[in-house]
Amino acid sequence: MYALIDCNNFYASCERVFNPSLNGKPIVILSNNDGCIIARSNEAKELGIDMGGAYYMIEKDLKKHNVIAFSSNYTLYGDLSQRVMNTLAEFTPEIEVYSIDESFLNFEGFELIGGLNNIGKNIKATVFRNTGIPVSVGFAPTKTLAKLANRIAKKNKSYNGVCVLDSNEKIMDSLRIIKIGDVWGVGRQFEALLNNNNVYTAYDFINLPEDWVKSNLSVVGLRMQKELKGIKCISLELTTDAKKNICTSRSFGRYLTDKSIIGEAMSNFASRCALKLRKDKTVCSVIQIILYTNRFKLDQPQYFANKTIHLDVPTNNTIEIINYALKALDLVYRDGYRYMKCGVIVSGIVPENRIQQNMFDNIDRSKHSKVNNILDTLNNRYGADVLKVGSLGVAKQWNLKAEKLSKCYSTRWNDLITIIAM
DNA sequence: TCTGGGGTCCTAGGACCC
């Protein structure tokens, strides 16, 4: 049996851990740039606040209902996530951290003393005691069914946050009540296609002929169908493979028209990519930049630039990657547009100890790697960006908006909460 | 004024090989 443990309203719950006055109040978390709603507390969901809505459009409404909004604080969420996962890892040696707020646990071969339901209750209580984060637990024989069980545990109060699908009857009963669009792997397009073919529940779906599923939804759909029938097709991923792409992109806090400031932003994103590569001990051989105007402003001139550069010798060197990104910017930049977003994507990623040399390469790589080592060592010890390349700039005029940021309660000394004994 | 960011996998089609 697999368990899927998912944190309830994770970002909202994180904000509450160190600020319990928020308990019982409607809160929402905003995306970067305070743009959209990306997480809601139950109270906010009950008010009918939608996921993904633009904040500026509903700001007044939210104020009227005393909804409290937060900028996203990934430092806090990332740290609490780590603590939750560390606690979960105590329950089984086989754990797949699937996202910032959920993990699959394998209980195959366990002697289940007290039954799965008790184990689930224990997981829930332990995570809450250790971290203050509420979670839901779903048990089932496949990952897709475990996701489904978790959903039932979360939506249906009578389950108290734990749902175990350990018999065929229970599985069939749940398939009947789950809308097909709520199944893991069914997005908007698949849902529409299936609805057009009179498939509305997961139960309808498993009764479709396999040939039809394969030709209309490819092997992805077929896998999903088998998983729902209790046949394992998706295994636990216990090791994390090196990433295939690394992307750093942001919308700017305001429109940019000045190429040099865009260059600064681009340099910063290129530098982040290089840092992520070095952290993974990998190098990239393809560097791509994007530069966009605001796609929502149809009355303004639109421009979506995209430039890819292939390198002769793969690299993870900050200076080199910045240079290529700026060169690409030179090639695509056009005057007369109001730019809203840019980014750097690196791909063609291989381990750094397997670099294919090029006989015409004339860069002194050992010197560069020394510079990078110093950069990383100092920044690790004294804080990010204590030492950086000049083209990154200092003013950060492109920086994103985050006006409602909470403190980094668990990672920054100055932000530790103080408790005063009365 | 203001609408996120970062990933994965699969398929079809084109270019190329023998």
Added chain:
DNA sequence: TCTGGGGTCCTAGGACCC
């Protein structure tokens, strides 16, 4: 009227996830 068969690799686009 008729023009082989079997591969690989790459890319773009489309679907999905959180």
